[in-house]
Structure formats: C-alpha cells, structure tokens
Amino acid sequence: MQRRVASGSSEQWVQCQKCKKILFKPDFERALRVCIHCGHHHRLRARERIAITLDPDTFVEQDAELRSDDPLRFPDYPDKLMRAQQTTGEFEAVITGTGKLGGSEVVIGVMDFAFMGGSMGSVVGEKIMRCFLRGADEYLPVILFCASGGARMQEGMLSLMQMAKTTAGVEKLQRAGLPYLAVFTDPTMAGVLASFASLADVIIAEPGALVGFAGQRVAAQASSGKPPTNFQTAEFQTEHGMVDLIVPRAQIRPTLLYLLEMFGGAG
Amino acid sequence: MTIFDFEKPINELESAIQELRQLSAEKGLDRSREIAELETQRERLLKQIFAHLRPWDKVLLARHPKRPYTMDYIRLMCEQFVELHGDRLGFDDPAIVGGLAKLGGYKLVVVGQQKGRDLKERQKRNFAMAKPEGYRKAMRLFQLAEKFRLPVLTLVDTPAADPGVESESRGISEAIARSMLTMFQLTVPTVAVVIGEGGSGGAIALAVANRVLMLEHAIYSVIPPEGCAAIIWRDASRAPEAADALQLTADDALRLGLIDMVISEPLGAAHRDPQTTALSLRSAILQQFHELSALTPEQLYQHRHERFRRMGTFLSTP
Structure with missing residues (x-):
C-alpha cells in the first residue's frame, strides 16, 4: 500500500x-x-455493463438512431438533453441490441443512470418495447439491466404511457414463451419498477441497490411508523418477495447463463 | 367547503340568489325579476370564466371536493350494481371499488378508485390512493370479466398509488405493473374513463383499455404539478406553471393522441350538475362498447396492443 x-x-x-x-x-x-x-x-455506465456481461465483441447495437423530441416544449428540456448527450456520449438513457451470452444469441438492454437519471421517455420506452418485440420475432431471450429514477417528467403524459407500452412488450414476449430476465441495479425506481421491470420471469438485484416506488421522503410522510433502515434496498425487496435473488456483480453473468440454460434459452 | 379563486365570483352570485329566494319566501315578496336578472348574470359569468380556464384551474376542478366520484357515477348511470370485495390474498382495499353492473343493456365489470366525501370516509379510502391489494382486487375482477365474457369499464380518479412503507412492503410497483399486464391480456372490450385525477402510475394501472376517455375537466399526469414544480424550481408553490408545462388537460391528451374522446361537462363543471354529467358519461361509454362489439376477442386483444404500441413521440435520425 x-x-x-x-x-x-x-x-x-x-x-x-x-x-x-x-x-x-x-x-x-x-x-x-x-x-x-x-x-x-x-454504478456502471451502460456500455461498461455490456462489456462485462456479453461475450467479447458480440454486441450489435440496435435502434441507436432514435432521438428524443420535445413534444411538450417543456422548459429547458432540449438543453438538458444536449447536456446529457455531451456528458455521457450517449443519445439516450438506454442502450439496446443483440449479442452473445455463452455463445447464444440474446436481446439485451441496459439503462444508463448517467443520462438524465435513466428516466423513461418516448425513446427509452420505444427501445425497450423493440427489445421485447425483437425477442418474440427472433425467438431470443431478453435481458434488461434497469437503472432509472422513473418516468421522464419532461415528456409528461407521453412518458406515463411508456409504462403501458413496455408492459405490452412483456406480454407479447410472455405469450411467445420466451425468457425475460431483469437485473435491478442502483437505482431501479418508480415508473420503471412499476412497469416492465417488475414483470420479468426472474428478477436479480445487485447488493445494496435502491429499489422502490416512491421517493424515500414521500414514503416516510405517507406512513405512520418509521421506515426500516434497509427500506427500498434490494435486500428489503428480497425480504418482501419482490426480488428472486441478490447477486454480486461478478456473479451476474454466470447466473444469467444458468437461468437461460434452465429455461432453454441458451447453452 | 373550499372555494377556489376562479369560482369565487360565481359562488358570491349563487349565495345572493339563494338569499333573495329565501327573502321572497319568508317575507312573501316577489323578487323574481331580480332573481332572474342574477341568474342571467350567473350564467354569463360561468360562461366567461369557464371559457378561459387555465390548466391549474382544471387541476383544482379535478380535485374539487364536490366533484362526483366513482360510486356517484355508478349510482347515477347503472341500472343495477353489486359490489364485490377483496383480493383473496388477505386484504380488501376501500380505495378501489369494483363489482357487477348493468348499464343500458350491457352486463359489465366496473372497477374504479373511490375518494371519500367527508374526513372519515376520506381516511378510510386513503384519499383514493390504492395499495397493492386494491390493484390485486382489480386484477381479480378483470379475470372474472374474462372468464364470463363481460366487458370491463374502469373509472380512474386517484392522486397517485399509495406511496407508504406498507404498500412498498407488499409490492405496489409489481401490483401496478401486473394490473396493466392483466388488462393487456383481456379479450373482452375494455373502456377506461378518467373522471377526475389521473395520477401517474396509480391511474394508468387501471387505464390500459381499448378506449380511453376523459371528462372535460379531468387531468392525466405523469407527476403532480406540485412535485414537478418542486423538482424544476425547488418551489412547490409554482405548481400552476408546472401544470402549464405538463400539458395534463383532457384537450392536451386528445391532441397528443393518448385518449379517444373528451366528454363535455355541464357549464360550471361536473359538481354543479352530476346528473347531466352522468348522462353524458353513460352515453359516451355505451357508444364505445357499441363500437367495440364489432370486434372479435382476438381483435380486441390486438387493438389494445396496437393502441399503446403507437404511443410516444420521437425522431429517427438517418
């Protein structure tokens, strides 16, 4: 030392x-x-996550051409987007595509909290929707890494509708009988948790990740007792039956491989 | 009762009319000409004020303590209604009511959030902020509808889903998500109407339908304007500005392609004439179910998926 x-x-x-x-x-x-x-x-950036998850050099990005509009002419939204693009080098809060995991093709989407708090607006909703549709069309399992503060306020009701839209995607994939695995990373909150994230066949969470519906202050105000010290952590959600297993970062790839092998989606 | 700023002049006129009526009754004096004059004034004032409502006024109207609630509309619209209770998992959430209703020749499953009229009922119904068990009761009723091929009507009126520790412990997020999923799976016709507050996830959890309508002075929003203002300007008192920015009115929703129809309310809003509002609501709902009855179960399922598939506005760079 x-x-x-x-x-x-x-x-x-x-x-x-x-x-x-x-x-x-x-x-x-x-x-x-x-x-x-x-x-x-x-926290990891989306491309770092992809690099440590997929087989080397197998990731093919899809739908990278989608860009956020400013449909509501919301105060400062174009500036915020531009700043996020400059500081992150990404165009949106989720990176999606296909790649190989243990030699088998999968659809993958990774949210990037560094881009406007990983918030879900029209582009994020559309890209996630296309992950599910691609999975259903090409008979591929879907793996989503969640990292989001929730819906993107700057797109108002349009963002709210992305909760329904992405849920429709889960429904289509489910109907096709294909596996959908979600990994909750820090943080997985609100509109993302209350839509596609919570509907995965198996839910993995990273240790200590913040996972919850409302902000901690709002939750405390709305409750009579004091929230437990581990409130809205991955561990709390596991105790309450909302997460299947907590997996340390280095073990996530092997865990995903095992699950896909069990579900016949890989291996 | 709370009197909102923009309603104040109307309420003043209304009490003046009331006073005159009482006076004429007690003293046996004929003040009908004055009353008629004031009535005309009242009408003119209502028209004037309601022609220029700002989004924030709509927020206040949507939350108006006299606004008709789900059970009021059920009572006023339906020939019969039997309420069903419980999620079969240990709870019955009074914030969501549901049951079997007869409406103009249709047998329906109706589900909606229910606010309370007085303090005691408000607390009992948790201000229409549903807990996981509320959405799980809703899902149970949706599945009942599917089994017996009953069309589903949902009436949406909630500030938000319950954000408390208890709800988090029982999986409020999962319940909202699964409620939407269940609504996507249905093969019966479904109609949702936002009758008051369409508060974010708690609202859309019941609004994944073939047709989504809004009452004229209802709102639908991803975040309460107060919360939005607190985030952007660190000042919740700038909520009226946030209400402008969020575009949360029924007309906004229609223009953005998110709803199918705006149902007009009587002059002065639903709380001034619940009967007439219920009649308009009823005929709008019947029209939707009539149109949807042309679709097969498979088409209803596909139609609902396609409806939400289209939602969102973005650019695609070459």
Whole structure:
C-alpha cells in the first residue's frame, strides 16, 4: 500500500463512495467497481455493463438512431438533453441490441443512470418495447439491466404511457414463451419498477441497490411508523418477495447463463 | 367547503340568489325579476370564466371536493350494481371499488378508485390512493370479466398509488405493473374513463383499455404539478406553471393522441350538475362498447396492443 502511494499518480486512486476508503484504481476496475472493503457496488455506465456481461465483441447495437423530441416544449428540456448527450456520449438513457451470452444469441438492454437519471421517455420506452418485440420475432431471450429514477417528467403524459407500452412488450414476449430476465441495479425506481421491470420471469438485484416506488421522503410522510433502515434496498425487496435473488456483480453473468440454460434459452 | 379563486365570483352570485329566494319566501315578496336578472348574470359569468380556464384551474376542478366520484357515477348511470370485495390474498382495499353492473343493456365489470366525501370516509379510502391489494382486487375482477365474457369499464380518479412503507412492503410497483399486464391480456372490450385525477402510475394501472376517455375537466399526469414544480424550481408553490408545462388537460391528451374522446361537462363543471354529467358519461361509454362489439376477442386483444404500441413521440435520425 505504502509503495503504491509513493509511486502512483493521484489518478490511480479512487475513494469508495460508501465507506470512503481509498482504493487502488486498477484493483477497483478489476473488481468491476465493487469496493473490496465494504462491497459497495458503484454504478456502471451502460456500455461498461455490456462489456462485462456479453461475450467479447458480440454486441450489435440496435435502434441507436432514435432521438428524443420535445413534444411538450417543456422548459429547458432540449438543453438538458444536449447536456446529457455531451456528458455521457450517449443519445439516450438506454442502450439496446443483440449479442452473445455463452455463445447464444440474446436481446439485451441496459439503462444508463448517467443520462438524465435513466428516466423513461418516448425513446427509452420505444427501445425497450423493440427489445421485447425483437425477442418474440427472433425467438431470443431478453435481458434488461434497469437503472432509472422513473418516468421522464419532461415528456409528461407521453412518458406515463411508456409504462403501458413496455408492459405490452412483456406480454407479447410472455405469450411467445420466451425468457425475460431483469437485473435491478442502483437505482431501479418508480415508473420503471412499476412497469416492465417488475414483470420479468426472474428478477436479480445487485447488493445494496435502491429499489422502490416512491421517493424515500414521500414514503416516510405517507406512513405512520418509521421506515426500516434497509427500506427500498434490494435486500428489503428480497425480504418482501419482490426480488428472486441478490447477486454480486461478478456473479451476474454466470447466473444469467444458468437461468437461460434452465429455461432453454441458451447453452 | 373550499372555494377556489376562479369560482369565487360565481359562488358570491349563487349565495345572493339563494338569499333573495329565501327573502321572497319568508317575507312573501316577489323578487323574481331580480332573481332572474342574477341568474342571467350567473350564467354569463360561468360562461366567461369557464371559457378561459387555465390548466391549474382544471387541476383544482379535478380535485374539487364536490366533484362526483366513482360510486356517484355508478349510482347515477347503472341500472343495477353489486359490489364485490377483496383480493383473496388477505386484504380488501376501500380505495378501489369494483363489482357487477348493468348499464343500458350491457352486463359489465366496473372497477374504479373511490375518494371519500367527508374526513372519515376520506381516511378510510386513503384519499383514493390504492395499495397493492386494491390493484390485486382489480386484477381479480378483470379475470372474472374474462372468464364470463363481460366487458370491463374502469373509472380512474386517484392522486397517485399509495406511496407508504406498507404498500412498498407488499409490492405496489409489481401490483401496478401486473394490473396493466392483466388488462393487456383481456379479450373482452375494455373502456377506461378518467373522471377526475389521473395520477401517474396509480391511474394508468387501471387505464390500459381499448378506449380511453376523459371528462372535460379531468387531468392525466405523469407527476403532480406540485412535485414537478418542486423538482424544476425547488418551489412547490409554482405548481400552476408546472401544470402549464405538463400539458395534463383532457384537450392536451386528445391532441397528443393518448385518449379517444373528451366528454363535455355541464357549464360550471361536473359538481354543479352530476346528473347531466352522468348522462353524458353513460352515453359516451355505451357508444364505445357499441363500437367495440364489432370486434372479435382476438381483435380486441390486438387493438389494445396496437393502441399503446403507437404511443410516444420521437425522431429517427438517418
């Protein structure tokens, strides 16, 4: 440790957002941004997630040409979109496509919280809908990594309708008898949790992820008792039967492989 | 009763008319000319005010404490109604009512959120904020409708689904999601009407239908204007501006292609004349079911899927 401090530049060190301990960046990256001290799972960007999930160089992005409009001429929305695009290098809050997992083709969608809080507007809803339709049309399982604060306020009612639209997608895939696996990452909230996310055949969550319906303050105000300390965590949701299993980041890929093998969707 | 700013002059005239009537009755004086004059004024004022309602006024009207609620419409519209209770999982949520109704020759399953009229009932019904068990009761009734081939009518009127700890513990998100899923699976005709507040996920959970209608002064929104204002401007008191921005009125919903029809309310809004409102609602609903009766079960299923498949506005770059 001492030696590394002496030899490394400051860019080689990061601080855990939870336990605040200093971590050697190459180790931190190797651990997939999980703190080796406290196990805190730091958020990943969508393309980083795809890279650690799929077989190398198999991802083919789809529907990347879709862009958000500003149908309501909502205050500052175009600026917010532009800023999100500049800071993230992405055009929207979900990256979707196809790729291979253990040699088998799957449809994958990964939400990116860095893009406007992973909020679901018309483009996110459409891209997720197309994941389900692609799965049903091409007989492929669908895997979605969720990370979202909920519906995108700036598209008003149109965003609300995406909850129904994506649910229709789940229904189509279900009818086709194909597996749909969801992974709840930090955070999976509100309009996303209350639509397609909660309808997966199997729901995996990352340890410590925030998973819930309303904001914590709103929830506390609406309740008589004090919320439990683990309220709206992946662990809380698992205790209450809303999540199948909590899986540490490094084990997610093998877990998905196992599930797909069991459902006959891969392997 | 709460008097809203824009209603104040109307209410003042109405009490003046009331006073004159009482005076003429008590003193035996004929004040009919004055009364008629005030009535004309009242009518003119109503027309004037209601011709220029802002979105925020509509929010207040949609939440008006005298506005007719689900059970009022059921009583006024249906020939018969038997309420059914419980989710068969341990609970019966008073925030959602449902049952079997006869309406103009149709046998229907009706489900809707129910607000309370006085403080006690408001608390009992949790201000129409349904818990998971409410949506699970709804799903049970939807499945009953499917089994016995009964068309489904839902009446939507909720500020939001219940956000409390208890609801979270029992899976409010999953219940909302599954309610929508169940509505997509139906092969019977379904009609949803937003009669008051269409509050985000809690509302759309009951509004996945072949036809979605709104009463003229109902609202449908992804977030309450107060919450929206608190997020954008860190100031909930700027809710009226947020109401403009959110485009949450029935006319907005129609223009955005999200609903099929706006049902007119009597001059001065539904609470001034619940009977007439119920009649308009009834004939609009019957018209929808009549049109949908031309579709086969498979077509009804497909039609509902296609309806929501189209929703959203985006660009596609080359």
